[in-house]
Structure formats: C-alpha cells, structure tokens
Amino acid sequence: MTLEPFGTRLRHAMDTRGPLCVGIDPHASLLSAWGLGDDINGLERFTRTVVESLAEHVAVFKPQSAFFERFGSRGIAVLEQAVADLREAGALVVMDAKRGDIGSTMAAYAETYLRKDSPLFSDALTVSPYLGYGSLRPAVELARESGAGLFVLALTSNPEGAEVQRAVRPDDPAGRTIGAIMLGHLADENAGEEPMGSFGAVVGATLGDLSSFDLDINGPLLAPGIGAQGATPADLPAVFGPAVRNVVPNVSRGVLTYGPDATALREAATRYAEEIQDAVAATD
Numbered sequence: 001m002t003l004e005p006f007g008t009r010l011r012h013a014m015d016t017r018g019p020l021c022v023g024i025d026p027h028a029s030l031l032s033a034w035g036l037g038d039d040i041n042g043l044e045r046f047t048r049t050v051v052e053s054l055a056e057h058v059a060v061f062k063p064q065s066a067f068f069e070r071f072g073s074r075g076i077a078v079l080e081q082a083v084a085d086l087r088e089a090g091a092l093v094v095m096d097a098k099r100g101d102i103g104s105t106m107a108a109y110a111e112t113y114l115r116k117d118s119p120l121f122s123d124a125l126t127v128s129p130y131l132g133y134g135s136l137r138p139a140v141e142l143a144r145e146s147g148a149g150l151f152v153l154a155l156t157s158n159p160e161g162a163e164v165q166r167a168v169r170p171d172d173p174a175g176r177t178i179g180a181i182m183l184g185h186l187a188d189e190n191a192g193e194e195p196m197g198s199f200g201a202v203v204g205a206t207l208g209d210l211s212s213f214d215l216d217i218n219g220p221l222l223a224p225g226i227g228a229q230g231a232t233p234a235d236l237p238a239v240f241g242p243a244v245r246n247v248v249p250n251v252s253r254g255v256l257t258y259g260p261d262a263t264a265l266r267e268a269a270t271r272y273a274e275e276i277q278d279a280v281a282a283t284d
C-alpha cells in the first residue's frame with residue numbers, strides 16, 4: 001500500500017489527536033523509578049507500558065534509538081516491536097536516531113529507516129545535516145518515494161548547539177547563520193506542498209525569541225525541550241510566532257516520569273496536550 005506523504009498524514013494526525021509528540025526515552029533512571037531493572041526485561045516492560053497506555057491517544061511518538069541500542073540486538077527487537085505496535089494503533093512514529101554521514105553511507109541509513117519494507121521503517125527520521133545538507137539527499141529521495149519524512153536538526157534545544165548553528169557562513173550572500181541556511185533548504189524541499197511538506201526542522205522550545213529566523217518552511221517543526229529541559233507549552237507562541245501551528249512539541253521525561261501507572265501516564269499526556277492546545281488557540 002502506498003502511503004500518503006508524511007506531511008499530509010502528520011497534519012491529519014495533528015488535527016485529530018492534537019500535535020503532542022511523546023518521546024519514548026527509557027533512561028536507566030526512569031527504569032529504576034518505575035521499579036524495573038536496567039536490563040532487557042525492564043526495557044521491554046517500560047516500552048510496552050508506554051505503548052499500551054498512550055498509542056491510541058497521542059498523534060506522534062518519538063522513540064530515542066540510543067536507549068534501545070544500549071541493549072544490543074535484543075534492545076533493537078524491542079524498538080522494532082514498539083514501532084509496529086504504535087503504527088498499528090494509528091500513531092505516527094518519528095525515529096530519533098539523528099543519523100548523518102557522507103551521502104553513500106547516508107543511503108544505507110535511509111534504507112534502514114525509510115524503505116517501506118524495512119523492519120525499522122518509521123514515518124519519519126531525525127537527521128543531522130552537519131556533514132552538509134547535500135549529504136542528506138539519499139534520505140530526502142527515499143523519504144519522498146516511501147511517503148516518509150525527515151526532521152533535520154536546525155536549531156537544537158541544547159545550549160552547546162549555538163556554536164555551530166548560530167555561526168554565520170562567511171560566503172552566504174545574505175549573511176545567514178548555519179541554522180537559518182538549514183531552514184532555507186527545508187523551505188525549498190517543501191515548496192508548493194499542501195497541506196504541508198514532509199521535511200521538518202528540529203527547533204528547540206527552549207530557545208526564546210526566534211523572530212530573527214524564518215520558520216515558515218511549509219513543514220513541521222519538531223520542538224523538544226518542554227518539561228525536563230525547562231520550557232513549557234505556554235512558551236510556544238513567543239518562541240515560534242505564527243509558525244506555532246506547524247509545531248509538534250515533544251515531551252519525553254515530562255510524561256514518562258508519571259509511569260508506570262497507565263492512568264497517570266495518560267493524564268500527564270492529556271495535561272500537556274491541553275496546555276499545548278490552549279497556548280496555540282490563544283494565538284488566534
């Protein structure tokens with residue numbers, strides 16, 4: 001079955017379930033707080049609980065691959081099952097693997113996550129453009145072919161990101177920063193797409209006023225940083241301005257910390273979803 005483009009599917013999911021993305025980040029400290037061992041059984045129980053509690057309620061999930069890779073092939077098997085179960089429940093999966101390499105190797109990463117019949121096929125993948133945006137071309141092409149999407153790290157939520165992303169490219173005619181140039185590439189990728197394109201940017205919710213950047217890329221903006229990193233849903237309009245309608249806010253620890261009780265997890269996700277909805281509606 002051919003998939004509709006990721007941007008179309010994501011817009012529909014945001015309209016029906018709301019824009020919240022719950023991150024599945026099984027930190028060792030969370031496994032312990034949930035009374036689970038820092039082992040494959042703990043990882044499996046944790047992941048299954050998140051999936052069973054939230055998969056039918058939340059639009060988007062972002063499993064963080066590193067927390068599964070930590071356990072080797074058996075961890076990857078847990079990740080694979082989670083991706084299948086989440087998608088089966090009608091949620092979209094953004095695989096957070098932050099891949100980035102020279103083009104010929106990038107093609108293999110793309111095969112791993114973006115080829116329709118791959119065991120780890122995901123609706124979208126996080127990628128790093130810091131080997132040059134053009135190195136991502138094989139992933140862009142395969143994503144288009146498969147109806148998948150990408151989230152390209154543009155302005156990350158961590159303070160260290162600025163030394164790369166806010167650096168001004170000396171030969172850029174407009175004197176833009178590297179982060180602004182990445183946003184420009186994404187706007188080109190998404191030009192003319194309706195209701196929006198499939199090539200998103202990662203832009204931290206922690207970054208304060210971003211009005212000096214053109215966030216109007218006609219694509220989604222994945223916004224991590226709410227909850228554990230200190231940003232709140234109420235910050236979103238001030239950070240994103242009119243682009244707030246394309247924002248997919250990610251919360252990982254801020255929700256996960258309420259487990260393992262399924263009701264408490266659902267209530268936490270609902271609280272965040274409502275606060276996000278209120279913040280976005282206030283911009284009307």
Ligand SMILES: O=C(O)c1cc(=O)[nH]c(=O)n1[C@@H]1O[C@H](COP(=O)(O)O)[C@@H](O)[C@H]1O
Pocket residue numbers: 023025062064096126155156157158202203204224225226227228229250251252253254
């Ligand atoms: O690409 C990401 O998802 C990402 C980009 C970024 O700029 N900052 C950021 O925190 N993330 C991820 O978003 C999640 C944030 O987790 P919490 O701080 O627990 O909500 C982690 O999985 C990070 O790896």
